[in-house]
Amino acid sequence: xxxxxxxxxxxxxxxxxxxxxxxxxxxxxxxxxxxxxxxxxxxxxxxxxxxxxxxxxxxxxxxxxxxxxxxxxxxxxxxxxxxxxxxxxxxxxxxxxxxxxxxxxxxxxxxxxxxxxxxxxxxxxxxxxxxxxxxxxxxxxxxxxxxxxxxxxxxxxxxxxxxxxxxxxxxxxxxxxxxxxxxxxxxxxxxxxxxxxxxxxxxxxxxxxxxxxxxxxxxxxxxxxxxxxxxxxxxxxxxxxxxxxxxxxxxxxxxxxxxxxxxxxxxxxxxxxxxxxxxxxxxxxxxxxxxxxxxxxxxxxxxxxxxxxxxxxxxxxxxxxxxxxxxxxxxxxxxxxxxxxxxxxxxxxxxxxxxxxxxxxxxxxxxxxxxxxxxxxxxxxxxxxxxxxxxxxxxxxxxxxxxxxxxxxxxxxxxxxxxxxxxxxxxxxxxxxxxxxxxxxxxxxxxxx
Amino acid sequence: xxxxxxxxxxxxxxxxxxxxxxxxxxxxxxxxxxxxxxxxxxxxxxxxxxxxxxxxxxxxxxxxxxxxxxxxxxxxxxxxxxxxxxxxxxxxxxxxxxxxxxxxxxxxxxxxxxxxxxxxxxxxxxxxxxxxxxxxxxxxxxxxxxxxxxxxxxxxxxxxxxxxxxxxxxxxxxxxxxxxxxxxxxxxxxxxxxxxxxxxxxxxxxxxxxxxxxxxxxxxxxxxxxxxxxxxxxxxxxxxxxxxxxxxxxxxxxxxxxxxxxxxxxxxxxxxxxxxxxxxxxxxxxxxxxxxxxxxxxxxxxxxxxxxxxxxxxxxxxxxxxxxxxxxxxxxxxxxxxxxxxxxxxxxxxxxxxxxxxxxxxxxxxxxxxxxxxxxxxxxxxxxxxxxxxxxxxxxxxxxxxxxxxxxxxxxxxxxxxxxxxxxxxxxxxxxxxxxxxxxxxxxxxxxx
Numbered sequence: 001x002x003x004x005x006x007x008x009x010x011x012x013x014x015x016x017x018x019x020x021x022x023x024x025x026x027x028x029x030x031x032x033x034x035x036x037x038x039x040x041x042x043x044x045x046x047x048x049x050x051x052x053x054x055x056x057x058x059x060x061x062x063x064x065x066x067x068x069x070x071x072x073x074x075x076x077x078x079x080x081x082x083x084x085x086x087x088x089x090x091x092x093x094x095x096x097x098x099x100x101x102x103x104x105x106x107x108x109x110x111x112x113x114x115x116x117x118x119x120x121x122x123x124x125x126x127x128x129x130x131x132x133x134x135x136x137x138x139x140x141x142x143x144x145x146x147x148x149x150x151x152x153x154x155x156x157x158x159x160x161x162x163x164x165x166x167x168x169x170x171x172x173x174x175x176x177x178x179x180x181x182x183x184x185x186x187x188x189x190x191x192x193x194x195x196x197x198x199x200x201x202x203x204x205x206x207x208x209x210x211x212x213x214x215x216x217x218x219x220x221x222x223x224x225x226x227x228x229x230x231x232x233x234x235x236x237x238x239x240x241x242x243x244x245x246x247x248x249x250x251x252x253x254x255x256x257x258x259x260x261x262x263x264x265x266x267x268x269x270x271x272x273x274x275x276x277x278x279x280x281x282x283x284x285x286x287x288x289x290x291x292x293x294x295x296x297x298x299x300x301x302x303x304x305x306x307x308x309x310x311x312x313x314x315x316x317x318x319x320x321x322x323x324x325x326x327x328x329x330x331x332x333x334x335x336x337x338x339x340x341x342x343x344x345x346x347x348x349x350x351x352x353x354x355x356x357x358x359x360x361x362x363x364x365x366x367x368x369x370x371x372x373x374x375x376x377x378x379x380x381x382x383x384x385x386x387x388x389x390x391x392x393x394x395x396x397x398x399x400x401x402x403x404x405x406x407x408x409x410x411x412x413x414x415x416x417x418x419x420x421x422x423x424x425x426x427x428x429x430x431x432x433x434x435x436x437x438x439x440x441x442x443x444x445x446x447x448x449x
Numbered sequence: 450x451x452x453x454x455x456x457x458x459x460x461x462x463x464x465x466x467x468x469x470x471x472x473x474x475x476x477x478x479x480x481x482x483x484x485x486x487x488x489x490x491x492x493x494x495x496x497x498x499x500x501x502x503x504x505x506x507x508x509x510x511x512x513x514x515x516x517x518x519x520x521x522x523x524x525x526x527x528x529x530x531x532x533x534x535x536x537x538x539x540x541x542x543x544x545x546x547x548x549x550x551x552x553x554x555x556x557x558x559x560x561x562x563x564x565x566x567x568x569x570x571x572x573x574x575x576x577x578x579x580x581x582x583x584x585x586x587x588x589x590x591x592x593x594x595x596x597x598x599x600x601x602x603x604x605x606x607x608x609x610x611x612x613x614x615x616x617x618x619x620x621x622x623x624x625x626x627x628x629x630x631x632x633x634x635x636x637x638x639x640x641x642x643x644x645x646x647x648x649x650x651x652x653x654x655x656x657x658x659x660x661x662x663x664x665x666x667x668x669x670x671x672x673x674x675x676x677x678x679x680x681x682x683x684x685x686x687x688x689x690x691x692x693x694x695x696x697x698x699x700x701x702x703x704x705x706x707x708x709x710x711x712x713x714x715x716x717x718x719x720x721x722x723x724x725x726x727x728x729x730x731x732x733x734x735x736x737x738x739x740x741x742x743x744x745x746x747x748x749x750x751x752x753x754x755x756x757x758x759x760x761x762x763x764x765x766x767x768x769x770x771x772x773x774x775x776x777x778x779x780x781x782x783x784x785x786x787x788x789x790x791x792x793x794x795x796x797x798x799x800x801x802x803x804x805x806x807x808x809x810x811x812x813x814x815x816x817x818x819x820x821x822x823x824x825x826x827x828x829x830x831x832x833x834x835x836x837x838x839x840x841x842x843x844x845x846x847x848x849x850x851x852x853x854x855x856x857x858x859x860x861x862x863x864x865x866x867x868x869x870x871x872x873x874x875x876x877x878x879x880x881x882x883x884x885x886x887x888x889x890x891x892x893x894x895x896x897x898x
Contacts, residue, residue, distance in 0.1 A: 011624035014498065039487035043623035046495035049463065174492035175460035 006030070006040045013047040021060045028064045032163050038170055045167075045176040053181035058223065059230035061181070065189035068163035072110055072143055072195035081108040081146075081195055082294040084286055085187060086202035087210055087220070088120035090358040090365075091245035091387075093255040094202070094283045095123045095153065097263060097311075100319035101287050103150030104310050107294045110146045110194045111153045112160065116371040119208070119362030121250065124155050125371070129253040129381035132330035145326045152323055160193050178210075180223055188227045198234040198293035200286055201225075205437070206243035208358020214239055214437050221440040229442050236289045239437040240282060244356040244391045247279035251370040251384015251405065253335045263317035270388055278435055284308065285436055338382040338405035342412040344419055346389075346399045352429040353389050360422035361385060364415040368406040380407045385419075392429050455479070455489045462496040470509045477513045481612050487619055494616075494625040502630035507672065508679035510630070514638035517612035521559055521592055521644035530557040530595075530644055531743040533735055534636060535651035536659055536669070537569035539807040539814075540694035540836075542704040543651070543732045544572045544602065546712060546760075549768035550732070551739045552599030553759050554746075558739075559595045559643045560602045561609065565820040568657070568811030570699065573604050574820070578702040578830035581779035594775045601772055609642050627659075629672055637676045647683040647742035649735055650674075654886070655692035657807020663688055663886050670889040678891050685738045688886040689731060693805040693840045696728035700819040700833015700854065702784045712766035719837050727839075727884055733757065734885055787831040787854030791861040793868055795838075795848045801878040802838050809871035810834060813864040817855040829856045834868075841878045 004026045013019065019027075027044060030036035053061065074081035084098050099109045113123035113135075124135040137145065137154040145152035156165065164186050171177045191199050201224055204210075205217035221237035228235030248268055249258045258279060267274040287307035288300055297303035310316050324333070366373060369380030386403035389395060402419050404412050436448040453475045462468065468476075476493060479485035502510065523530035533547050548558045562572035562584075573584045586594065586603040594601035605614065613635050620626045640648050650673055653659075654666035670686035677684030697717055698707045707728060716723040736756040737749055746752035759765050773782070815822060818829030835852035838844060851868055853861050887896040 007622050007624050010495075014495070014624050037487070039491040039619060040623055042488040042492040043495045043625060046459075046463070046492045046499075047624075050495075050499040170488060173456050174489055175456050175463050175496075176492060 006036050006044075010040060010044045010047055013044055013051055016051045018054045019057055024057065024060050025064050028061070028068065028163050032068055032166060041167070042170055042174040042176065045171055045174060045179075045182065048182060049176050049179040052179075055223070055226050055230075058181040058184050059227050061185040062188045062192065062227050063231065065161055065163040065167070065185055066192045069161050069193065070139060070159045071193050072139075074108060074110065074195035075197055076195065079108055080197045080294050081110055082198045082200070082290050083109055083111050083191060083194055083196050084200045084202060084290060085191055087204050088117060089204045089242045089246060090120060090208045090362040091247045091250045091255065091279075092121065092202075092204070093126060093247065093259050093279060094286055096126060096256065096259040096320070097283045097316060098286055098290065099151040099153055100263075100323055101283070101307060101310050101316040102290045102294070102296070103323070104315040104319040105291055105296050105306055107150060107290065107296055108146060109151035110142065110196075111151065112156050112190060112194055113153050114156070119359045119366065121252070121255065121362070121365070121371060123153060125379055125381075126252045126255050127153060128379070129256050129335055130324055130329050131333045132328045133324060134328040137327065145323070149319065149322055149326055151319070152327065154327070156190060161190050164189050180220060183220070184223045184227055188224060192231055192233060196233055198236075199228060200289040200293055201235060201237040202240055202282070202286060203237045204240050204242035206241050206358070207355075208245065208362060209242035218438075218440060218445065225440060225442050234293055235442070236293055237440040238285060238289060239440065241433050241435050241437060242358055243433055245358050245361050245387060246282065248275035249384055249386055250361060250365045251368075252379065252381040253337070254384040254386065254405065257335055259320075260317070263311060263320060264314070265312055271393055273390060273393070275387065275390075281435060284311075289439075336382040338384070339407060340405070340409045340412070342404045342416065343400055344402040344404065344416050346395055346401050346423070346425070347397060348425055350394070350396050351425040351427050353391050353393050353395055353423065354426040354430045355424035356387070356389070356391055357422040360418060364418045364422065367415045367418065368404055368411050369408055382407060385415075389423070392432060395425055455485050455493075459489060459493045459496055462493055462500055465500045467503045468506055473506065473509050474513050477510070477517065477612050481517050481615060490616070491619055491623040491625065494620055494623060494628075494631065497631060498625050498628045501628075504672070504675050504679075507630040507633055508676050510634040511637045511641065511676050512680065514610055514612040514616070514634055515641045518607075518609045518642065519588060520642050521588075523557060523559065523595075523644035524646055525644065528557055529646045529743050530559055531647045531649070531739050532558055532560050532640060532643055532645050533649045533651060533739060534640055536653050537566060538653045538691045538695060539569060539657045539811040540696045540699045540704065540728075541570065541651075541653070541691075542575060542696065542708050542728060543735055545575060545705065545708040545769070546732045546765060547735055547739065548600040548602055549712075549772055550736050550756060550759050550765040551743070551745070552772070553764040553768040554740055554755055556599055556739065556743045556745055557595060558600035559591065559645075560600065561605050561639060561643055562602050563604070565815075568808045568815065570701070570704070570811070570814070570820060572602060574828055574830075575701045575704050576602060577828070578705050578784055579773055579778050580782045580785075581777045582773060583777035586776065594772070598768065598771055598775055600768070601776065603776070605639060610639050613638050629669060632669070633672045633676055637673060641680055641682060645682055647685075648677060649738040649742055650684060650686040651689055651731070651735060652686045653689050653691035655690050655807070656804075657694065657811060658691035667887075667889060667894060674889060674891050683742055684891070685742055686889040687734060687738060688889065690882050690884050690886060691807055692882055694807050694810050694836060695731065697724035698833055698835055699810060699814045700817075701828065701830040702786070703833040703835065703854065706784055708769075709766070712760060712769060713763070714761055720842055722839060722842070724836065724839075731884060733760075738888075785831040787833070788856060789854070789858045789861070791853045791865065792849055793851040793853065793865050795844050795850050795872070795874070796846060797874055799843070799845050800874040800876050802840050802842050802844050802872065803875040803879045804873035805836070805838070805840055806871040809867060813867045813871065816864045816867065817853055817860050818857055831856060834864075838872070841881060843878075844874055
């Protein structure tokens with residue numbers, strides 16, 4: 001490999017000059033083996049934060065990170081693997097349904113998922129609510145499960161994208177997470193390492209999302225799509241609203257429960273609305289994109305019918321149970337149930353719900369034990385929050401707003417105090433905000449309305 | 450001490466928000482003891498590079514760094530210590546004359562000097578050309594020498610500004626040196642730790658200086674003066690031209706020789722000009738500022754007369770020899786003389802010297818052995834360069850331009866090749882550039898012309 005001086009490469013980026021491919025290779029490869037120390041990498045990361053990267057640099061960085069570990073064999077074998085990635089939300093449990101649904105339709109879904117981050121939940125934490133479930137499959141077993149059942153959900157191992165694992169850990173403690181090119185390279189290197197041919201992105205915006213506006217979400221989507229294009233991977237992004245939590249539950253066990261209910265065709269009505277409708281709607285929209293991307297349906301309406309039928313017939317549920325069994329879930333598993341619960345009631349004047357702050361609700365769920373404040377914290381899988389209201393609904397004094405679950409009753413009062421600040425009520429209902437804002441592909445954007 | 454999360458402080462600076470004093474204290478003090486790791490500090494330093502610091506933050510950082518170690522007692526004792534600091538040049542040897550000159554006038558000059566940095570020479574390296582000379586005095590012996598003789602020149606020890614030593618080492622390898630607030634805090638924390646009441650700055654600009662333009666030098670001077678004001682230290686900055694090397698020699702032994710000659714009242718004429726005149730002129734200008742600042746002269750003309758008389762009488766020379774003896778120089782010391790030398794002649798058409806690239810000449814001197822390319826390199830104290838031309842002089846084919854000195858004859862050809870690119874000749878003499886451009890104080894700027 002060509003030799004460079006790390007300090008000169010840091011200075012180059014600091015000055016806003018684009019790197020050559022060999023320079024990025026030098027930085028990343030030496031960082032992975034430790035011959036570039038963390039203190040030089042973190043200065044470089046901060047310079048990238050301020051100076052950005054060209055699309056070409058971002059594509060190179062992605063590829064270099066992807067090639068720092070193993071790449072799954074599907075694409076090289078000519079098999080059309082597809083996956084979905086969400087930029088992170090509160091109550092966002094669609095992965096748990098999408099993987100078995102698309103697998104049941106004949107797709108190949110090698111989903112490498114993550115843990116909860118900040119106020120957002122993580123698919124792996126949710127799955128671990130299922131007794132016996134192993135979300136750290138060896139790579140070969142993971143591939144074999146995907147080949148046998150059409151899908152599996154597991155964590156990134158050290159063999160896949162080690163550069164990303166090491167870089168992410170450093171970014172987390174050096175305030176260099178929020179950089180579009182670094183976010184793009186991190187997401188796409190892991191997804192490309194799955195050996196995908198196509199990828200569907202759920203790019204969320206709003207109070208509970210990393211991107212606060214639809215316009216920022218659109219920009220992020222375009223950057224991710226550009227990297228996909230560069231590597232011959234078809235990427236479709238769905239821009240979705242995260243101004244309030246998705247669905248009925250926030251937590252781990254309770255979110256798995258919600259998914260099982262939806263896969264059983266259930267609804268849950270409270271205050272005249274089905275609290276499963278938004279989770280179901282988003283799941284079907286993302287399933288449509290995955291089925292189209294994987295060429296498992298000729299057009300949108302056929303894809304919609306196929307996704308709905310796969311849910312209705314119980315095929316998605318059976319596939320989910322088969323995947324869980326293959327990943328070690330005990331026979332006839334039961335989800336853990338919280339030993340204590342607490343109802344939070346509204347105590348203000350009558351009106352309409354104008355805000356349900358997803359970020360605050362996400363942090364309240366963490367307080368109850370559903371997530372981690374520090375990476376060493378243990379999760380209470382039975383902890384969580386049930387929602388009884390949605391933005392736009394009328395609300396009366398004394399009405400139930402949240403039900404809290406926790407093994408630790410001391411956290412209930414703390415979470416209640418925080419949650420009361422997450423609910424805002426006004427005299428008029430707010431303007432309706434659609435769940436699906438638009439679709440972005442390499443060809444451009446298409447708005448949902 | 451109040452507790453903060455380092456990543457949150459890095460983020461705050463990244464976002465361009467000013468730090469509170471306690472936050473800066475937390476960062477620096479934890480960094481010094483190692484509880485904030487290098488990788489967080491370097492990310493913060495890069496954020497400071499991009500976002501800058503308010504004058505208040507810079508003053509706090511300076512004070513916190515100063516207080517990370519011992520502060521010399523002069524100011525607390527009510528004694529008026531004065532020092533000079535140069536931002537670094539090529540052939541800049543004024544410190545060697547100024548310290549004994551001001552001490553001989555009754556001043557107190559506790560000069561803590563540095564090593565060569567980049568293409569610029571370092572006072573400590575020059576002094577070490579004197580056999581036996583100890584430039585690493587223990588703090589107590591340093592203070593005692595200053596009290597007894599009026600002056601001493603020694604290196605920063607680990608007891609003085611340890612925060613600066615550790616920060617500077619990290620900045621050097623993370624491309625975060627070139628930040629005005631960090632430069633200011635580094636310079637001023639060390640100088641304030643000397644217990645000064647006043648400080649004279651030689652802020653250089655031009656091809657051989659860190660600041661390339663007089664306007665940038667002016668800005669740096671103002672930032673340094675502001676910190677001095679904040680700490681009740683009177684700071685005067687002289688803005689001086691570093692478009693060509695200062696004086697007759699560049700190196701270590703040869704620069705000490707030049708200083709001894711000037712302190713003996715000698716001149717050295719070549720091509721009808723005195724090659725000691727610019728070193729002498731700058732030294733006297735800086736001495737005037739030091740004498741005025743230390744209230745050792747009532748006004749500029751009295752100060753000029755006093756400085757000239759102290760040079761002429763041999764009092765400065767005697768003081769220099771006394772300081773050297775006190776710092777361990779062997780009796781009747783002789784400077785090392787290079788065993789091999791080489792004359793470089795001009796081989797182009799007749800004309801006028803339009804450029805003598807100081808930076809290139811500085812690096813050629815390093816190639817000859819007069820400085821270090823890496824911090825572990827050994828210095829050849831007898832190595833160096835003699836200049837036979839100055840900008841503006843007429844030049845003929847075959848005329849002597851440089852004389853090179855080195856113990857390692859193999860370096861002569863390399864240095865000659867580089868030096869030929871440092872000399873530019875044109876058909877017309879360039880517009881004259883005065884050595885002294887102006888004076889900056891807290892009251893404003895005064896131009897020399």
